[in-house]
Amino acid sequence: MDDQAAKPADAVDDVVDESLDDDEGLFHMQESALTYFGADFDVRGLVQRLNDGDIVIPRFDPDESDGASLDGFQRRPVWNKTRMEKFIESLLLGWPVPSIFMVLDSDQRYLVLDGQQRLTALQRFYDGYYPDGKEFALTNVAEHLQGSTYETLGPDSKRRLNNTFIQATVIEPSGDDGPESVYRLFDRLNSGGVSLTAQEIRVALFLGPAINWVRDLNTNQDWRNLYGPPSQRLKDHELILRSLAMEEVVSRVGGRWDDDSVRISAYRPPMSDCLNSFLTRNRSLTGLDVDSFTRAFNGSCHILFQAANRDALRLNNRINAAHVDAVLSSLMWLHLNDQVPDASDLETSLAELRKNERYIEYVTRSTSHRESVLGRLRLALNTLGGRQ
Template structure:
């Protein structure tokens, strides 16, 4: 999807400009790993005229979700990232419509409330909305990177025949239907993975956040903003890898006994089970996560989440450290001191078995069991 894994535990890049575009090797491996079961979907086709699409966008009948949208009314919100087409791409898309060239169709998800959410086609629909509005980034949207006869035109200054051509152009739409169930959302997740190609691919967690929006995704955002966690992890990840790591931690803390590859399916199932959060022990989990983050930040600090002095967060190590310490807190008694936590981290970071479990085949069941057992044992001793 040019318009637009859990990664394994290999070291994760520090956040930076390149992260906003590129997938890591672990992201790609996760996207490409096959699920144990492929589910069918229900879909149909229809055509929308361009003027009708823009009208529906204005009314909110077609929704282009974005990350950071906290509306729980949108069943698949927090979906598409920020607008990424450059002006030449936008201009040439409008020019293609004026020239009546064929263009790709769009894919929409029909919600239970009958609104359509954009699964594929964000850039095209955003371009149409902005051209009709006449503004892009608070500047006049007049065509520049086009043939001479179109240069300088805005929607308002289009000659009548060109405006009719644009308004009456039909765009094919595939409508994928969901009943809101876990099986239905999992099927749509698999559809999107197969569409997710090109220069600005979404990561597995970006897809997950889109399709499993609800109270639990909101909780992940809350914990990802926790001050001690932010000091441990570093700058926020524009690709949501920090939020995915919080999810991995919670999923393994609660459901490690049921873990099976592929990791992305394990996480999807976990989010699906607790999507509306009513069955999730929020208060206890938040307290344990925040206490663990505070002790780690005050004790070993950032090195607790990084292997062998590496600058990058090691996701497999980080989840194991948090799960092990949260399990220790479950034992009760006197809260361990930051110094005791730092000493435990120092001990297990010298364990050769842990080294293998956080750097090789980290999504394998045996690797997950090994690293959780090591950190749990060491923290239980303090």
């Protein structure tokens, strides 16, 4: 590991994101945007649906590169063999198990939001192999089940397992606010234990080209030099998404920073809603010039690293999320409009931003509020673009 990767960039103390607190209480959820119903799935039917692709376990691995057919990312294995065996044993003994949460997507597939490890354990047991390729034979279980694989289970035990029902809550979003409502609901359900991050929830809800595009941008070497080692909780993905969304805000403003009607339509708080709306509109990347935006992102990262090395996106030696979205989105806008500064001018401009008291307030206090977002974008664009 090189010096830049000495400390994980997604450690609690390394990424400052005040918008996580700012978002609380700023959103409004429509009652009609979310409906749900209970359903009982037999175990054999669940496994069959998983194998057929009718139930999708979102993939959360930021380094996904195995060419898997499912969109998204695979969470790194959480359950060890013992936990997987204990879950299978509970079903074979007829003990109750927790319910699962799924979302009915527009293509009628079920997306698993809670219950990924349980379903993966079932799929592995029916397949006969652990993730490492070794035979899935029960060992740390009741004596009469020890050594059993799915194929060697006795007829009674196999029927009991096949016919056991697992309860599910199926969420069916409707209307434009549907995905956002699901996001908010799962954020609340997911508040205890080892929870999914906001970006991991987005990966599950917005499967498709836009999510994969962000993943591809995340591999850019200059970005990696600026951010540090890949975030196992996708914080680096979220910062890229924020920068893309904030570039859209800059374009919407179109220089009319003092026009209240433009300001209100250009950015609607909180930040989480803005990011989700961006993904809703651009989920399939239709109508978006992906090649131009990719070049703008790559070029911005390159000149930032040239100008200020790994400190370009940091304040007080820590990555500041609001500083990242202001600087990177402004540079992307400048790239897209053929106004790219040179590295030496950019180094001076970054130093000016760090000395600007208003800018520091915009990136450290109430960073999700409209005044802070538009204030920092305006200052960053004008400063980096050489305007007064």
